[in-house]
Amino acid sequence: MNNKVNFPKNCWYVAATSDEIEAKPLGRIVCGKSMVLFRAAEGQVAALEDFCPHRGAPLSLGTVANGLLVCGYHGMRMNADGKCAGMAGQSVEHFRKGIQTYPAIERHGYIWVWPGDAALANADLIPDLHWARSPDWAFGGGMFHIRCDYRLLIDNLLDLTHETYVHASSIGQPEIEEAAPDTLRKDHHVSVSRFMEDIPAPPFWQDALKGNNLDPDLPVDRWQVCRFSPPGSVMIDVGVAHAGHGGIEAPVERRASGIVVDLITPETETSCWYFWGMARNFNVTDLALTDSIRDSQLKIFTEDLEMLESQQRNLEANPERRLMSLNIDRGGVEARKILQELIASE
Amino acid sequence: MNNKVNFPKNCWYVAATSDEIEAKPLGRIVCGKSMVLFRAAEGQVAALEDFCPHRGAPLSLGTVANGLLVCGYHGMRMNADGKCAGMAGQSVEHFRKGIQTYPAIERHGYIWVWPGDAALANADLIPDLHWARSPDWAFGGGMFHIRCDYRLLIDNLLDLTHETYVHASSIGQPEIEEAAPDTLRKDHHVSVSRFMEDIPAPPFWQDALKGNNLDPDLPVDRWQVCRFSPPGSVMIDVGVAHAGHGGIEAPVERRASGIVVDLITPETETSCWYFWGMARNFNVTDLALTDSIRDSQLKIFTEDLEMLESQQRNLEANPERRLMSLNIDRGGVEARKILQELIASE
Amino acid sequence: MNNKVNFPKNCWYVAATSDEIEAKPLGRIVCGKSMVLFRAAEGQVAALEDFCPHRGAPLSLGTVANGLLVCGYHGMRMNADGKCAGMAGQSVEHFRKGIQTYPAIERHGYIWVWPGDAALANADLIPDLHWARSPDWAFGGGMFHIRCDYRLLIDNLLDLTHETYVHASSIGQPEIEEAAPDTLRKDHHVSVSRFMEDIPAPPFWQDALKGNNLDPDLPVDRWQVCRFSPPGSVMIDVGVAHAGHGGIEAPVERRASGIVVDLITPETETSCWYFWGMARNFNVTDLALTDSIRDSQLKIFTEDLEMLESQQRNLEANPERRLMSLNIDRGGVEARKILQELIASE
DSSP, X not given: OOSSOXXXXXXXXXXXXXXGGSSSOEEEEETTEEEEEEEOGGGOEXXXXXXXXXXXXXXXXXXXXXXXXXXXXXXXXXXXXXXXXXXXXXXXXXXXXXXXXXXXXXXXXXXXXXXXXXXXXXXXXXXXXXXXXXXXXXXEEEEEEESSOHHHHHHHHHOGXXXXXXXXXTTOOHHHHHSOOEEEXXXXXXXXXXXXXXXXXXHHHHHHHHHTTOOTTSOEEEEEEEEEETTTEEEXXXXXXXXXXXGGGXXXXXXXXXXXXXXXXXXXXXXXXXXXXXXXXXXXXXXXHHHHHXXXXXXXXXXXXXXXXXXHHHHHHOTTOOOOOOGGGHHHHHHHHHHHHHHHHO | OOSSOOSOSSSOEEEEEGGGGSSSOEEEEETTEEEEEEEOGGGOEEEEESOOTTTOOOGGGSEEETTEEEOTTTOOEEOTTSOEXXXXXXXXXXXXXXXXXXXXXXXXXXXXXXXXXXXXXXXXXXXXXXXGGOTTOEEEEEEEEESSOHHHHHHHHHOGGGHHHHTTTTTOOHHHHHSOOEEEEETTEEEEEEEEEEEOOOHHHHHHHHHTTOOTTSOEEEEEEEXXXXXXXXXXXXXXXXXXXXXXXXXXXXXEEEEEEEEEEEEETTEEEEEEEEEESSSTTXXXXXXXXXXXXXHHHHHHHHHHXXXXXXXXXXXXXXXXXXXXXXXXXXXXXXXXXXXXXX | OXXXXXXXXXXXXXXXXXXXXXXXXXXXXXXXXXXXXXXXXXXOEEEEESOOTTTOOOGGGSEEETTEEEOTTTOOEEOTTSOEXXXXXXXXXXXXXXXXXXXXXXXXXXXXXXXXXXXXXXXXXXOOOGGGGOTTOXXXXXXXXXXXXXXXXXHHHHOGGGHHHHTTTTTOOHHHHHSOOEEEXXXXXXXXXXXXXXXXXXXXXHHHHHHTTOOTTSOEEEEEEEEEETTTEEEEEEEEEETTSOGGGSOGGGEEEEEEEEEEEEEXXXXXXXXXXXXXXXXXXXXXXXXXXXXXXXXXXXXXXXXXXXXXXXXXXXXXXXXXXXXXXHHHHHHHHHHHHHHHHO
C-alpha cells in the first residue's frame, strides 16, 4: 500500500446501472472525480462535474427538464456539454467557461464513463458483454460500495480458495484449495482456471442444479475460470456438471453454469463500487430463479465485503508489511502488474 | 473558501433561547469558543468557559445551586465571574485565577453572548426585536445545527429565488425568479426587496390567508423584503395581500404577513446555529396557528439544511473555485463585504 | 496531556476475560498493539499480532482448529509461536519469519498479556487476586471500552468524592467530601483511605445490607480504601457496618462489604478497556444478589463513562491547561508519578 495513484484513468469504468439514472440525476465519485450522471436530450447519457458554476451546489440534487440538467438550488440549467444553457431572469449564456465533462456511454445496461483524457475515449474499448444482449441469457445482480482499494477485490476474485473459508456454507468446499490453479497472462488479460472432478456439489450449486431440474445429490465435476481484463472486469465461468459428462464441455441438460459478473470501479484510492451479478444460459425465463440466485449472491458478497474492509484497515495500519505471493496469489499479482503498466504508460 | 477566520468577534451573537437554559446549564460552542451558559443569582445569565479549573470536566454537565454553577464531577462551585466560589472540604477561594467569562445578556427571549473583547460589549448594540416585546405580535420558532459556513445561510436568505427550487411545494413559485430583486446597501445594512403582483398564492401563503380568514384562491400581490444586519441577522418582511389593495401597504383585513426571523451564529468556521421563526401581527392569540406555521417552517428549513450541507462539502472539496455573482447574488456579496470590513477592523 | 507515550509496556495487562475467548478468537488492541487472542493446544492461551502474513487479513476473523489459528480468508494456519503451520495445497512451513507474538497467561479468570520486552515477562508479576481463587468469595463484573486516557480512570477511582456528584442516586452522599482522605505512597503502590462514622447508608449500600439480611435503615460506619498498583489496578475495600461495631473491623454479621475490582488497560493513548466488578465475602452463593450488584455497578460505571469521555474531549481541546492538585487529587498525582517512573525506566 502506498499513496501513489493506484488506478489508470484512460479507461472505461462502470459508473452506474441504467436503472440508477432512470428517474433523476445521480451523483457518484469515480476515480476521485465527483460526477453527476443524467439523461440529456433523446435519452443520451451525460456525465458532468457535480458542481454548479453558480454557487457550488451539487447538480445531482437537481432535476432534468427538456434534456437540460436543472440545479436544485437556484435553477441554473446546464447542457450536456457542461455549458450554462439558461436561468430564469438571467443572461448566463455568456459564461463561456463551463464545468468539466466526462465521456459517457450507455451500453449493456450500464453507464460507462472515462475519467481520463477525453480525446482518447473510444467506444470500441468498452467490453462486449455478450450475455447482456442475447435472449439466450438471463441476468440478475446488484451493487455494493466497499471501503477497500479496488485491487483487493480483484485479488479476491482471482483467488477463489477464499470460498472455502469465507463462504463455507454456500459455495465453499475443501476441494477448491486442494486443486492447484492454472494462471495465464496473455497481453493485458489474466486467466485463473481450476477444475475439480467427482466431488459433492456445495449448497449453492445444489440449488442451481435443482433450478435446471437436475439431481443435486449426484457427484459433479466443478469448474472456475476467472478472466481479468483491466481496469476492473473479472468474468468467471463457473458451473457444475454431473460427473463424467465432460465437465465444462458437458451438454446443458447435464449441467448448471453461468458467468459471475464483476465490474469494479475505484471511488477513491481506498474505496470502490462493485457491480456484481450472475448471467446464466439455462431456464432463462424463470424470474423466480433469477431472484433466488441474486439473493444467494447478495449474502455471499456481503461476506466478502466484511473481510475486504477489515483487510483494508489492517493494511493501512501496517503500510510497511510485505505480503506473501503463493501460487494461488499469482492471478492478483499479474493483474496488478498490468494495472501498473497502464498507470505508468499514462 | 479559505481558512481565515470568517466571522467578527466583537459582536453580540445569539447563543441559545431563554428556554434552553431554564432547567440546567447548557454547553454551546460560539465562534469556536466552548461556553457554558447558566442562570446565576437572581436569574442573571452568565457565560463561562466550559472547563472546570479543577480537573477539566465540562461545567455544562453540572447543576446550578444558590446561583453558583456546580461542577458535576467533584462539585467545584463557580461564580458568574469565573472565580472559584467554594468546594466541600477544600479551601479554593485562594485560586485567584479563574476561567474565561463572556459578556452575556438575556433579551427578547434569547441569550446573547459577546465572544470578543469584553471591554467593547455594549448592551445597546443588541438589535431591537420589536415584535418580541409587543402583545400585538405572536412568535413561534426553532433551532437547527447546520454543518456549513454561516455565510452560506446568509446567502441563502438574501436570494429567495431558491424557494422556487428548494421549496417548490410550499413557498416556491416561478414568479419569484422572474421578478428582479432590488438590492441596497446602507452603512452596515443590506436590503433585498422583491414585489410580485397579481399572482396565485403558493400553498404556505394560502394556509396563512385561511389563518387570517381570507379567501386563499384569489390572486395576490406578494412581497419579500430581506434585511441583513451583521453579524448574522436576516429579518424578512414577507406577505401576500389580495391583489390591488396596496400590496405591502394593504390593510390587515386584506393580507397575511409577518417577519421571517433568522438569527445565525457561527459555531466553527464550517458550522453554525440557526435560530429561526416567524413573527406575525394577525390572529395573534391563535396558538394552533402558531404551531401550524412553525411546523411548516420546520419542513421548509429542513430542505435548506440538506442543500446547505451539500453545498458546504462541495465547496470544501473545490477550494480553488470562483463562484458567479449574478444580480440575485448581490445581497450575499454585500453582506460578505460588510462582514469582511468588520473582521478587518478587529 | 501531551503526545508522549503515557503507559509502561513491560507490564502485565488484562486483555480479556477468559469467557471472551471461549468460543472463538478475539481481536483486541492493547497499548496500541493489535492482537488476536486464542486458545491454542491444550487450552493454553496465545496472543499474536492480528495480521495474517499471507494477505494481511485480521486473524481474529478466523477460527481455531486442532490448536492452530486458521485465517478466515484463505485458511493459513498459525502456530501459537507466530509461525506458519500449514496451508492446504501450499508449502508454507519454509516461511521462517512469522508474526509478532506476545506473552499471554490465563489467570484469575482473565487473559493477561505483556506488550513490551518478552524477555522480561515474569508470571510472578501478575497480581494475586485472592478473591478469584477462593470459595469464600463471589464475583460479578463486566467490561467497558472508554474513549479516555486510562489515567483519567485511575484518577477517578482514587478520588471518590466524585460519587457525591456523579452517582448521587446510588453511592454518593455529602459525607464523602466532608471526610478528608488519607493518601499514602509506599514503593510503587498508593492507597487512599476514607472513613465516615454514624451516617445514613446510601441506596446501593442499603440494598447490600438487605442482601446480607441486615437492617438498611440504621446508621452506619462507612469506609473506602483504594489501593493502586501499576499499571492499571485499583482495588477498593468498600463497605458499611452498623455504627459503633468496629467499622472496617466489624464482624460479618454487622456489615456488608466487598472489593470493587478495577483493572484498566490502555487501548491507545486516548482510549482504554475497563474490566470492573465486585468481589464480596457474604452470602456468596446467592446468584441473584451477584446479578443485582452487577446491574447496579453497570449503571454507576456508565455514569462515569460519560463524564470521562467528556473530560477527555475537553482536555484534548485545551492541551495547554494546567489542572489543580487538591488534597483529594493526591492519589491520582502519586499514581501518575509511579507510572512516569516506570515509563522513564524503560
